[in-house]
Amino acid sequence: MIKKPVLKARNITKIFGKGCPTCLDDDSDFEGNICPDCKSVVGCKNISFDLYPNEVLGIVGESGSGKSTLVRMLYLDIEPTKGEMFLEFDGDLGDDGFSGLPAQAIGANIFSAKSFVKRHIKNFFFGMVYQSAQLGLKLDVTAGGNIVERMLMANNRDIKKMRARASYLLGKTEIPVERMDEPPKNFSGGMQQRVQIAKAISNEPAILLLDEVTTGLDVSVQAKVLDLIRTLQNEIKVSMLVVSHDLGVIRLLTNRTIVMKNGRIIESGLTDQILEDPQEEYTQILVNSAL
Amino acid sequence: MGYIAVKGGKDAIENAEKYLEFQRLKGASDDLSIGQIKDQLYLAVDRIMSEGSLYAPELAALAFKQAAGDTLEASFILRAYRTTKPRVGYSLPCDTKKMKVIRRISAAFKDIPGGQILGPTSDYTLKLLDFGLEEADNAKRKAELEKLLGDIVNYKDYEDIGELPRVIDMLRKEGLVIENKRTKQEDIFDITRESNVFPASRSASLQTMARGETGGLLLLAYSNVRGYGDIHPALGELRVGYVPVMITHPLTKEPYEIGKVKITEAEIIARFNVEGEKPKFSLGYGVCFGHNEVKAISMAILDRAMATSGAKHASNDQEFVLSHVDGIESMGFTIHWKLPHYVTFLSDLDRLRKAQEVSGK
């Protein structure tokens, strides 16, 4: 049986600046990421892809290629200039108590939903791990509190149960449970990143978004974080989108890969294929420089 | 039982009011006339009109007398009076180019068309106590006035010296300044009828500051130029004078002058920003009723400071500035802590006792 994609992205475009037909039309294109006519900066242009259940999809490209912009749009942190995103989900999406709106969001373009619905989808559907722990965590709030916040978003209201889950997840991420009531500002970078991961998966999201999660960490710490992500993927069966400029990370974690340059997808396919036999010149340079 | 049983509170309040009134009356001096306050303490009157947001020199002087010289209290009395007056209409936009200038200076240029006009300023007076003023002496006062007037008969508050060009307009012609967007008259926010929402429109922002408390505006503006987000201002032009207030005549539908108000206006030129292709100077604008240069300049600095995107310091944060500069609000709330809070305090105490009990376990 062919599974339906859990997320479908269609023609997502993000222009920083006023924009004009040249940079906004789906069928116009140009070289580089500055619009030749209106000089706007192109963050992403015409991005379309599918993400399947339990799949780990990689997005690779050098810094400035638009991959972080893309992932922040998917997570509804920033709004695309145009484009659509559809979600498919048969699990429990949570009930907000009265509006019934979240259910309507399934199958419709999420980008055009009300902000109330977007917030709900964000809380129930996605988990996000940012490159910087400062973005993903409240560094002054206890590590446990950070994880619990995610569960509170999904309407959990039992403190003992939430704390039990938080300590389970901290154990999984190899953070001493005794440090649960300490703020992450006392933790090392690698530990902070692991708290972020524990937080992101605490309410069992359908999709986990990982944005350069190992960038800036020591090599030995990187290995630990990657190992953790791999173990988790096996255990909790979540679809993941892994954004990285590091082909080592992409090789280790992903099944399929998208290569981005100047805000556009230039190549995509099975990760092994892309690494062994890159078609585009840019990908070849990327692969060669990594090896 | 002290505080709780303030039975007979009505008598206590009325006696307290009598006691307060007694404080104003008890000295052996002559009673202050409203005219004396208006004429001789005119800067206090100006400040009260501006913070009370009502242009009424006699009423402001009365409020000042009644408040025993407390400008916050006096502005409050005037503002409370103002609120009982129905809004009968709006004036046409005031064209401050038509100001009958009594003072006008620019710090940005040495020579300006129309010239630097120092006007009535205390900028260069030495801050020495003048013991010549010690004795109230009507004859001496009259003689000095006559000496100052010399040959002048029929003295007026202002002379018609024609329209003076604006310093900023000269830069504007050369394309050196970023234009602030003009608000259409029908889109002008009325802060006396609507509650500010944030981000506030510029019209709401300027209105809020125009009736802000001088000290509050000064503190925030000073924090900016001292280093917490310095916008690097230069005083493009400072004007003091009388501007005509025009309304649409109900019958002829023509603009009609209903009187003049004394205002202070400041325009500052600040750091340049890139607008479109070219870098240009940015501007800040301040205006208030009466002669109050500290307030107009502070307001202009804050107007510009709040336009800095990515607010970092207090003076850059529009919501912070506008939510805290109103003297009547900030004073009222700050002194409300004098009211009894024993019900809420006991509720807090209950929590503390419980928390101590839990932590003792």
Place this chain on the structure above:
Amino acid sequence: MNSAAEKIDGKNGYNFAFLDENAKKEIRRRILKAISIPGYQVPFGSRELPIARGWGTGGLQITLSIIGKSDILKVIDQGCDDSVNAVNIRRFIKSVTGVEMTTDTERATLVQTRHRIPEKPLTKDQVIIFQVPFPEPLRTVEPSEAETRRMHAEADYSRMWLYLYEDIVKCGEISIGARYPVFVNNRYIMDPSPIPRWDIEKLNNSECLNLFCAGREKRIYAIPPRTSVKPLEFEDFRFRIEDFKGNKCEKCGSANSYLDETIDEAAGTRHYYCSDADYCEKNLNNAVRK
């Protein structure tokens, strides 16, 4: 009455109930909006009154906008009709309306209050008006108004819940005394004004109309009759009202009312009396009659 108040007795050009009719009409429209969206803070053009901001100007504007000549008004502060602030507000309203004043909770058609709800449940023919210092319950976790309005719009309340969680982790208890945040109609988190937790349950499914107004912060909100009001609580950390540890009012003997605690320094003892003065007096009278 002193000279300043005499000037405001309707004879000298001041309108009935001080505010001009346009202002009253506008405030009444905002009240209607507030009633239509229980718990939602409606911005309004708050007027300056001759009483300082922070001293009940919100509650006053509501009272002055809805009061009619046949209304009977009760004003309390800390549950007490004789507290100086209550006296002062009553004196002002009396001088600009001439309406009848009462201390009797049952007789009042309007009750303006600061920090308490009368112990005797109010009926469908009564309106209670709360003076509100901080209308925004989320201000504790977020200083910006623009941001808290967004949070309400999206029902993005996790930070408020997190605040309660951290409180429990640090103190073993939720440390909020008065001003305990509530959920109104399962939609908005609302600040019930600084009433003690004791009074929170009186808001739930009440018979009367509850109107809240903050003059300085320029917000009106409402709880219509028979609306669900729930304090924020966890399944395993329940909301708890103040515990008087079995103490009773030393005047009327009531064990069912919110008590004021006073300290007798000389004797080194504590004493307890009803905070609701009218409730206490009625209890006493009933006891005498029996």
